[in-house]
Amino acid sequence: MSEVIEITVYRLDELSDAARDKARVWYREGGFDDDWYDAVYEDFQRVAEILGLDLKTRPVRLMGGGTRQDPCIWFRGFSSQGDGACFESWYSYRKHAPRRIREYAPQDTELHRIADALQAIQCRNFYQLRADASHRGHYYHEYCMAISVERDSPTAQDMTVDAEETIIEALRDLARWLYRQLEREYDYLSSDDVVDEAIIANGYTFTEAGQRFG
Structure with missing residues (x-):
């Protein structure tokens, strides 16, 4: 009843x-919302483009049966050991990156520092450095990025001794920067x-x- x-x-x-x-x-x-981090991703894509990064993409299946291409950006957070963010990208020299990043993010001194570091090492290598960053492993943080660096010299000239380490550290610093933006956005939305x-x-x-x- x-x-x-x-x-x-x-x-x-x-x-x-x-x-x-x-x-x-x-x-x-x-x-x-599942897409709470979309604004951070969009900002990061703009920052990446200014600095000379061409983010790789991956197909994502849509509910209607089609697919779209999403940037290869991943993160896990925000309170466990191993949390972080990473991305897959190609990198090459981009003209006026230090000036353009200051115009885009005038208060962000960390982005200014990264842009300056990339500019300086490219200058010492006649703007011929290229890098390829790919994700590896089961975690998502800056040390899950396998980064290879080479010098695209028409005369096969070697890169300077500090070139590889500088490029790798700059890209990992950028992944750390991305994670801090995601964490800040999450903290705000969950306040x-x-x-x-x-x-x-x-x-x-x-x-x-x-x-x-x-």
Whole structure:
């Protein structure tokens, strides 16, 4: 025999502090959009292009059966050993990168430093250095990038002794920079104020104990 059960539900601002915290935990665990990091990825792609990186792509299957090409960028975070970010890319000299990166991100001194380091080592090698960065292993951090460096010299001239190490470290520094941007964006989106705004905007309701209801 069926029966009707009545239950009182509450909006977030009607909950006790403890119940509100429980509601926030629910949202952080399952309410985040899958593409919360898209803006960070888009910014990174622009930064990469300015610095001379041509990000590799991979096919991603769409719900409708087609595919799209996504950049080869990966990360894992944000509180475990081994967390980080990495990418796959080809790199070659890009004119005016230090000036252009300062125009694009005038306050970001780390990007300025990376651009300056790449410019300086390219200058010492007549702007002939190239690199290939690929992901390896099962983790996603800067040391999961296998980076090979060569000098594309028409006279087969060797690269300077510091060229390989400088390019490798600059690309790994860029992966570290990307991870910090992702972490900063995640911390912002998971802050109490932003989570509360999202819950209220979506009209979610909860039981008195803070369990998601509707």
